[in-house]
Amino acid sequence: MLTRDIATDRxxxxxxxxxxxxxxxxxxxxxxxxxxATKENFQIxxxxxxxxxxxxxxxxxxxxxxxxxxxxxNSVGQFGVGMKRTLFKLGTxxxxxSNQNDTAYNVSVDVDxxxxxxxxxxxxxILENSDLKNGETRIKVTKLKDETIENxxxxxxxxxxxxxxxxxxxxxxxxxxxxxxxxxxxxxxxxTIKNSKELSLIKKKxxxxxxxxxxxxxxxxxxxxxxxxxxxxNGRLVAEADxxxxxxxxxxxxxxxHTDFAxxxxxxxFACEDASKLPWTTTKTGVDxxxxxxxxxxxxxxxCMEPIxxxxxxxxxxNYHCDQExxxxxxxxxxxxxxDAIRILDAPFSEKFIRPEKIIPPKPxxxxxxxxxxxxxxxxxxxxxSLNVKTATQVGKLTFDYYYQYECEDE
Amino acid sequence: MSNSGRxxxxxxxxxxxxxxxxxxxxxxxxxxxAPLRDYQYIGFGSKYFVDFSLxxxxxxxxxxxxxxxxxxxxxRYEFNKPYSSIQMKxxxxxxxxxxxxxxxxxxxxxxxxxxxxxPYMLDDAAIIAGTIExxxxxxxxxxxxxxxxxxHLNDPSEDIESKLVNLVGKPYVQPGIDTRGWKQSKRLAIFxxxxxxxxxxxxxxxxxxxxxxxxxxxxxxxxxxxxxxxCEMATIAFTFYKESDSQIHSSCRFNxxxxxxxxxxxxxxxxxxxxxxxxxxxxxxxxxxEKLSKKIFTDKDIDALWDxxxxxxxxxxxxST
Numbered sequence: 001m002l003t004r005d006i007a008t009d010r011x012x013x014x015x016x017x018x019x020x021x022x023x024x025x026x027x028x029x030x031x032x033x034x035x036x037a038t039k040e041n042f043q044i045x046x047x048x049x050x051x052x053x054x055x056x057x058x059x060x061x062x063x064x065x066x067x068x069x070x071x072x073x074n075s076v077g078q079f080g081v082g083m084k085r086t087l088f089k090l091g092t093x094x095x096x097x098s099n100q101n102d103t104a105y106n107v108s109v110d111v112d113x114x115x116x117x118x119x120x121x122x123x124x125x126i127l128e129n130s131d132l133k134n135g136e137t138r139i140k141v142t143k144l145k146d147e148t149i150e151n152x153x154x155x156x157x158x159x160x161x162x163x164x165x166x167x168x169x170x171x172x173x174x175x176x177x178x179x180x181x182x183x184x185x186x187x188x189x190x191x192t193i194k195n196s197k198e199l200s201l202i203k204k205k206x207x208x209x210x211x212x213x214x215x216x217x218x219x220x221x222x223x224x225x226x227x228x229x230x231x232x233x234n235g236r237l238v239a240e241a242d243x244x245x246x247x248x249x250x251x252x253x254x255x256x257x258h259t260d261f262a263x264x265x266x267x268x269x270f271a272c273e274d275a276s277k278l279p280w281t282t283t284k285t286g287v288d289x290x291x292x293x294x295x296x297x298x299x300x301x302x303x304c305m306e307p308i309x310x311x312x313x314x315x316x317x318x319n320y321h322c323d324q325e326x327x328x329x330x331x332x333x334x335x336x337x338x339x340d341a342i343r344i345l346d347a348p349f350s351e352k353f354i355r356p357e358k359i360i361p362p363k364p365x366x367x368x369x370x371x372x373x374x375x376x377x378x379x380x381x382x383x384x385x386s387l388n389v390k391t392a393t394q395v396g397k398l399t400f401d402y403y404y405q406y407e408c409e410d411e
Numbered sequence: 412m413s414n415s416g417r418x419x420x421x422x423x424x425x426x427x428x429x430x431x432x433x434x435x436x437x438x439x440x441x442x443x444x445a446p447l448r449d450y451q452y453i454g455f456g457s458k459y460f461v462d463f464s465l466x467x468x469x470x471x472x473x474x475x476x477x478x479x480x481x482x483x484x485x486x487r488y489e490f491n492k493p494y495s496s497i498q499m500k501x502x503x504x505x506x507x508x509x510x511x512x513x514x515x516x517x518x519x520x521x522x523x524x525x526x527x528x529x530p531y532m533l534d535d536a537a538i539i540a541g542t543i544e545x546x547x548x549x550x551x552x553x554x555x556x557x558x559x560x561x562x563h564l565n566d567p568s569e570d571i572e573s574k575l576v577n578l579v580g581k582p583y584v585q586p587g588i589d590t591r592g593w594k595q596s597k598r599l600a601i602f603x604x605x606x607x608x609x610x611x612x613x614x615x616x617x618x619x620x621x622x623x624x625x626x627x628x629x630x631x632x633x634x635x636x637x638x639x640x641x642c643e644m645a646t647i648a649f650t651f652y653k654e655s656d657s658q659i660h661s662s663c664r665f666n667x668x669x670x671x672x673x674x675x676x677x678x679x680x681x682x683x684x685x686x687x688x689x690x691x692x693x694x695x696x697x698x699x700x701e702k703l704s705k706k707i708f709t710d711k712d713i714d715a716l717w718d719x720x721x722x723x724x725x726x727x728x729x730x731s732t
Contacts, residue, residue, distance in 0.1 A: 208621050252541070252614065253505055253534035295617045303541055306509040313506075 008151055009161050010283060011086040012037075013168055015044050015139065016179070017236065017284075018083065020172060022048035026135070032178040037161070039153045042090055042141040050100030050135045053124065056107070083139065093143035097132060104130035110143075162186060171235045171269075174345055191230060193218045193265050193347055196339035200354035202304045203347050211277050211293045216347050217266035217304050219311075219336055224259055229266040229301065230344075231287050233278040239287050246289055248302045255309055260316045263336060264308055267344050268297055307353040314358045325393055326361035371396065425682040426638035428724040430646060431462055433670050433680075434550065435469050437634060437648060438519050440663040444546030444656065445517055447471055453478065453511055454521045455504075458491045462521060467494055472519070476500055478507050505531045505538070512542045523552040528603050530580040533610045540614035545628060545656045550648035551607060552636075555600040557643070558593040579606045600637055600645035601675045607647065608632065615651075625655040633665040635672040638680035645677065680719065683712035690716060690723070 016033060023031035026049030036043040087094045088111060097106040104127040132138060144152070151157045162181050166173070166189050173179060173188035180186070193201050193216065201218030220226070229247035231239040243249055243257035247266075250256035270278050270293065279287050279294035287294055315332040322330050335356050364370075373396075383395050441447065447470045456463045456477030466472050475497045479488050482501045489499060500507045504522060512518075520539060524532055532553065539549055558574050571590035575583075583606045592598050612630055619627040634648035652660040665671050670678040685693070689708065693716055696702050703713060716723060 253509070253538040292617075292620055296621050299541055299614065299617050303509070303513065310506065310509070 008089060008148060009164055010285065011089040012044075012161065013164065013284070014086050015083065016165065016169065019044070019046040019048045019137075020169070020177070020235070022046070022051075022137075023177070025049065030176070030178070032180070034180045036182060037152050037158065038182070039144070039149045042144060042148070042152070043138065045136065045138040047133070047136050051096070051098040051137050052100050053098075053103060053105050056096075056098070056105075056124070087139070087141060089145075090148050091141035091144040094139065094141045096137070096139050097127070097130065098137040099130055099132040099134050102134050104132055106130075158182065163189075167240050168237050169235075170237055171232055171345060174343065191226070191265055191267060191344040192220050192341040193344045194220055194336060194339035195342050195347065196335070198354065198356050199335040199339045200350050200352070201347055202308070202351070202353050203349045204300065204304065204351065205349065206300070208293050208296050209277065210274070211270055211272040213293070213297050213300070214269040214271075215266070215297070215300055215304050216268075216344055217264070217301075217308055218347070218353070219263045219308065219339075220265045220341060222262045224262040227262045227264045228257065229268060232267065232269045233280045233284075234271055234275055236280075236284060238280045238284055246287060248298050248305065252299070252302050254302045254305060255313075261309060261312050263312055263315075264305070265344060266301065266305060268301060270297070307355075311353070311355050318358060321359075321361045323391065323393065324361075325391075327359045329359065331356040332358055371400070424640035425724055426640045426644075426680045428461075429680050429682070429719050429722040430552075430636055430638060431465055432722045433636070433668075434462075434521060434634075434646075434648075435465055436668060437550075437665065438466065438470055438548065440665055440668070441517075441519070441546060441548060441650075443659050443662045444652075448473060450474070450517050450519050451476065451514075452519045452521070453508075455479070455523050455525075456488075456492075456497065456499075458488060460491065460493050460497065462523070463497055464493050466519075467496075476511060478502070478504050478511075480504070503531070505534050508535055508538045512539050515544070517544055517546045519547065520549045521552070522550070524554070526554065528553050528555070528578045530578075533579060533583075533606060536607050536610045537614055540611035541618075543628075543651050545651060545653035546659070548633075548648055548650050549611070550634065550646060552644055552646040553603060555596050555603060555637070555643050555645045557596045557599060575602075579603065583609070596643040597637065597677065600635075600643075600677060604632075604635060604645065604647045604675075608649065611649065622653075626653050628653050629657070631660075631665075632673050633671055635675070635677045636670070636680055637677040638682075640682075681715040683715035685712055685716060693717070694720065 012035070016035075019031070019033050022028075023046070028048055031046070031048050033044065033046045033048075035045075083096070087109075092111040093109070094111075095106060095108040098104065105124050106127055107124050141148075158181075162184070165179060165181060166186050169177065169179060169186075170188045170191070173186065174190075178185065195201055195218070199219065201216065203214070203216040205212065205214045207213070217229075226241050228241040228243040228249075229239065230237060230241065231247070239247065245251050248254050255261070272278055277293065279291035279297070281288050289295075311332065315336070318327065318330050318332050321327045332355070380392060380395060383399065384390065384392075387395060387398050389395060389398065438450075439447065441450065450470075450472055451474040452463070452466050452470075452472045453476045454462055456475075456479070460477065463475050463477065467475060473496045475494070477488075477492075477497055478500050480501075480503045481488070485499075485501060488501075492499070500511065522532070522535060532551065536549070536551070543549065558571055571593050572584060572586075572588055575588065575593075579602075608630065615628050615630055622628075628651055630649050630651055632647065632649050634646060636646040638644055638646075650660065650663075650665065666673070672678050683690075693703065693708065693713060697713075697717055700713065
C-alpha cells in the first residue's frame with residue numbers, strides 16, 4: 001500500500017484540499033469544513049457541494065488518477081492521490097457519505113476484509129434518509145490505526161496540526177473559508193506588511209506561460225521566525241518564512257539571510273488553471289526549484305527584495321550611528337515604526353519602493369579620538385543609574401568628563 | 412575600486428593606457444545600436460577618472476556613473492571629477508549595482524576590479540545580467556595572478572581547489588578538479604572569464620524563457636585581453652543583443668578590430684621597454700625594420716611597439732637641469 005510515503009498531517013491536508021477544490025468549483029459563498037480528530041475516530045465534514053455519485057464511482061475510489069479524469073481548474077488537490085490513500089493512512093474502516101443534488105449515498109469500507117477479496121470493488125448505497133443537507137459530504141474513519149491513535153492522543157500533535165492548517169490555508173481562511181478543528185475555529189495566520197506615504201512596499205504581477213505570478217514584499221515588525229518568503233500555489237501555502245537559498249537568499253548577488261533582515265516579508269503567489277504547471281513539490285510541502293516558472297519568479301523576487309534589504313542594511317547602520325551618538329534622529333527606524341501594518345494579501349500594487357533617505361553622520365573629527373574599554377555589566381548598570389543616563393556611550397563620556405574636570409583642568 | 416589609486420597613477424601605466432583606448436574603440440562600435448550619447452557608462456573612476464575623461468571626450472557620453480567603495484574621502488572624489496556630469500555612487504559595487512542596473516537604457520559597463528578575484532564579482536555580473544538591454548556591453552578587468560600552492564600543506568591539490576573556491580565560490584569548482592597548470596596565469600584567466608560568462612548566461616537563459624523569440628538575448632564575447640602593469644590582469648567584454656537586433660549587432664563588426672577575441676586565446680597587450688627617443692626613432696624608421704640597429708633594438712620591443720603603435724601613449728619627458 002502507498003500510505004507510508006505520506007505523513008498523517010499531510011494526509012489530512014490532502015482531504016482539506018479536496019473540500020477546497022469542491023468549494024471553488026461550485027463557487028460556494030460560505031464554505032465550511034468541520035474536522036474532528038480524537039483517539040476514537042476522525043471525521044471531516046464539509047458543505048462544499050457534495051461528491052457526485054458518478055464521479056465517486058469513476059475517480060475518487062480508483063487508485064491514482066485516470067487520464068480521462070475531468071479537469072479541476074485552479075485546484076489544490078492536483079495530484080489526485082485522492083481520498084483513498086489518505087483514508088488508508090488514517091485507519092482501516094471508513095465511511096464516506098455525501099448528498100449531492102438531493103441524492104444521498106454512502107460507501108463504507110473495511111480494509112481488512114476488503115484486501116482479502118478477489119476483486120476490489122466498493123459498494124455504493126443510495127440512502128433514503130440522510131442527516132446530511134444537500135451539498136454536504138462527511139468522511140468518517142471509524143477504526144483508526146495505532147499510530148493515528150497515538151498521534152491524536154497527543155495534545156502537541158493536535159496543536160501543531162492546527163497551526164499547519166492555519167498556515168497552509170491562510171489565504172483561503174482570510175477570504176472567508178471557515179475551518180473548525182475539534183470545535184475550535186482556526187484563525188488564519190496573518191502576514192502583515194507596512195505601508196505608509198513615507199514607506200511603501202513592492203507589489204508586481206506578471207504572467208509566465210499562463211501562470212500568474214504576484215510578488216509582494218516589504219517590511220513588517222522585527223521577527224526572526226516570521227521573516228522571509230512565503231510561497232503560495234493556487235491559494236495553498238507551500239513554503240513559509242523561507243530564509244534559504246531556495247528563495248534567493250545568498251544567490252545571484254542577494255545577501256544571505258541575517259537577523260538584520262528580520263523585518264523582511266515577501267509573498268509570492270502562483271496561480272494557474274492547470275495546477276500541474278505550479279512550482280510545488282508533489283507533497284505540497286515546498287517549492288520545486290527546478291521548475292522554469294519558479295526560476296523565472298526567483299529572478300524577479302531577487303530584484304524586488306534588493307531595495308528592501310538595502311534599506312534594512314542602512315537601518316542597522318543608522319542604529320549603530322545613533323548608539324554612537326553620531327546622529328540624532330533615526331528616520332529609517334521611525335518610518336517602520338510609524339507605518340500602518342496591513343495584511344499582505346490586501347497590499348496595493350506598487351512598482352517602486354518609497355522610503356526616507358538615510359542620514360549620513362558627520363565625518364569623525366581628526367582632532368578627536370574614541371576610547372574603548374571594557375567593564376562588567378553590573379558596574380555599568382550602577383554607573384548608569386548614578387549618572388541618570390541610558391547608554392554605555394554616555395557613561396563613558398560623563399565619567400571621563402568627571403575625571404578631567406577634577407584632575408586635569410587648571411581652574 | 413577601493414583605494415588602489417593611491418598606489419598607482421592609472422594614467423601612466425602603459426598597458427592600461429593602451430587597453431583603455433582599445434576599449435574606447437570597442438565601445439564606439441556600439442553606435443550602430445544607438446547614438447553613443449544615449450548610452451550610460453558605469454565604471455570605477457577612482458580619483459583619476461582617466462576612463463571617464465576618455466569616453467566623455469571621444470565617445471560623447473554625458474551620462475557617466477562612477478562607483479566608489481572608499482567612503483572616507485567622499486569630498487576628494489567629488490573634487491577630482493573632471494566633469495560635473497559624472498555622478499558618484501558611493502558603496503560596494505554589489506550594493507550599488509542593483510539600483511543602477513534597474514534603470515532602463517543601454518549601458519556600457521566597465522568594472523575594473525583591482526583586487527583579487529572574488530565571488531562578489533560574479534554577483535555583480537548576475538545583477539547586471541538580470542536587467543541588461545540589447546545593445547549593451549559588460550566588461551570587467553580582474554587580477555589573474557597565478558595560484559601558488561602553499562608549501563606547508565601536505566596535499567597541494569586540495570590547496571589549489573580551496574584557493575579556486577575562494578576566488579569563485581563552490582558552485583564553479585568541480586570537486587576533485589584537475590589541479591595542474593594553475594601556475595599559468597592564462598589558464599586562470601580563461602577559467603575566470605568562463606565563470607563570469609556562465610553566471611550571466613544562467614540569468615539570461617531564465618529571462619529568455621519568458622520572451623518571444625525575437626526578444627531573446629544572446630551573449631557574445633568580443634574581448635579577452637591579458638597584460639601586466641605590475642600584476643597579471645585580464646579584461647573581458649561581452650555584448651548583449653536580442654534576436655531582432657542581430658543585424659545591427661553584425662554591423663557593429665567587432666570582429667574587424669585586430670584585438671577582437673571571441674575565444675580562449677587572449678590578446679596579449681605587451682609594452683616595450685623603450686626610451687622616448689627610441690620610440691621616436693622606431694616610428695620614423697618603420698616599416699623599414701632593417702634600418703634599425705640590432706645593437707639598440709630587440710625584435711621583441713619593436714614588435715610590441717609596432718603592434719599597438721596607434722594605441723601607444725604619448726609621453727613627454729621634461730628635463731630640467
